[in-house]
Amino acid sequence: MPPRKPNGGRSDGSTVDATADYGRAGKLGEAERATAWQRLASETFDVVVIGGGVVGCGAALDAATRGLRVALVEARDLASGTSSRSSKLFHGGLRYLEQLEFGLVREALHERELMLTRIAPHLVKPVSFLYPLTHRVWERPYTAAGLFLYDTMGGARSVPGQKHLTRAGAMRMVPALKRGALIGGIRYYDAQADDARHTMNVARTAAHYGAVVRTSTQVVRFIREADRVSGVRVRDVETGDEVDVQAGVVINATGVWTDELQRLSGSRGRFRVRASKGVHIVVPRDRIVAESGLILRTEKSVLFVIPWRNHWIVGTTDTDWNLDLAHPAATKGDIDYILDHVNSVLATPLTHDDIEGVYAGLRPLLAGESESSSKLSREHAVARVAPGLVAIAGGKYTTYRVMAADAVDVAAQDLPGRLQSSITDKVPLLGADGYHALVNQVDQLGARHGLHPYRVRHLLDRYGALVHEVLATAADRPELLKPLTAAPDYLQVEVVYAASHEGALHLEDVLARRTRISIEYPHRGVDCAEQVAELAGAVLGWDQETRTREVEIYLARVQAERDSQVEPNDQAADQARTAAPEPRPLLLDPVS
Structure with missing residues (x-):
């Protein structure tokens, strides 16, 4: 043919x-x-x-x-x-080596390499993790052998390979750890990205x-x-x-x-597909003094402490979820589980008051009819x-x-x-071509647009070479290059660009996915909802009634999530979360 x-x-x-x-x-x-x-x-x-x-x-x-x-x-x-509620990692799946899933690890490492070097270098970045060792004699050679295999299969391509550390060396890398929580450590690298x-x-x-x-x-x-x-x-x-x-x-x-x-x-x-709920919490960067992320073994799986801009993401859980698929809810028990496990190794424990954001996502796992196919x-x-x-x-x-x-x-x-x-x-993603050259021109770009170089770096790591298009949006409105009042990590022009170029149709789309304000600030977007609605609404043609409704719906969503996170079980949390109205009220059930 x-x-x-x-x-x-x-x-x-x-x-x-x-x-x-x-x-x-x-x-x-x-x-x-x-x-x-x-x-x-x-x-x-x-x-x-x-x-x-x-x-x-x-x-x-x-x-x-x-x-x-x-x-x-x-x-x-x-x-x-x-896809907006993951651990935000492009990783080879180190733990799958123990399950002898060599093909899966090799495939994932190949994909990670493509993202870092060709497809999305502006979005996907290397990130280091410390694996604390807790058992003498056998654990270091056992883990080193696994990491050697990991590195050989592609884990050390474009990023450093494993590095062995004494307890003193590991403590210098992560001073937040209890001295008795480890006898040494091994550092290795993976990659991360803003998934949404x-x-x-x-x-x-x-x-x-x-x-x-x-x-x-x-x-x-x-x-x-x-x-x-x-x-x-x-x-x-x-x-x-x-x-x-x-x-x-x-x-x-x-x-x-x-x-x-x-x-x-x-x-x-x-x-058939089984939904497995994974919960993460977000805490300020200064609450865990460390130069590297952490990967900790739990009785069920692993727990990650992941560097995320000025924050740490800590998670995740793994429990069945049979309730509302659109709005999985984190319970107090989920949050306590994460805090208990991370606090077992931290010299200064995290508390509920330290939490800036919480999010819950659902993994679409294949559910076989037998135990073997479930693997x-x-x-x-x-x-x-x-x-x-x-x-x-x-x-x-x-x-x-x-x-x-x-x-x-x-x-x-x-x-x-x-x-x-x-x-x-x-095929590189939009923004990848020309990104590396622009990184070398940060000072010139900043001077041209009146922005501090760290602001330009922030924009480059979100938009890559599309940064010119973003900044052009503010050509006739220089005030858009000022930060959002209650979310100063983001510029006002980013909200406008989200509505004009990135398909955002509702306030939630901007606060939860085009930016990550909903999980990066303790107010979870409430304090900047009015300003963001005004900026996005001007692009989307919202009248005052629509702007008011968008803000009310978003505030109700945040309150419902806060309410769900103090409930003891999934059923109660689901009931609290689904009390909030949908920003898209004409959705029918079932939904895609």
């Missing part, structure tokens, strides 16, 4: 000038949103991806760069589920290559022709409008909602569950690109012609 035509070439042989629809650098603004709705209603797509998490966005990018006509729809916001920001960048890159990317767009029905799925009916949950979207194949990349979408499609799934929980699975319908679930954030490529490979069974191979290992 002849190869497919590049983007703009349809499977029926006709052509459309898709380049005319490309947003400037993948812009996701109000005008692009309106155009996307028209395209959903009028075009026939090779692939429709459901789900705006990292795997769904990755699948859209993979398919678009193979020359397919692609649409991605998400019921809420980009990364609004699991990275996912959004993947989506914008997909849009740059021609994909239609539209949030607040919920799949309410699957369209069938005879025995095959031929598209979806979607609902704009901002307006209530609905249209049919025609597709050669639909990819269900909805994570913990996979089973719900399978039921909506009327197809029997090939696997695949950190692997991923792809299945053609019906003609024209592919589902993907499981896996981990680090390997999203591999998962996306696998999903598109399986989708090829329902597309005519020869499918090009995946090339996303060669």
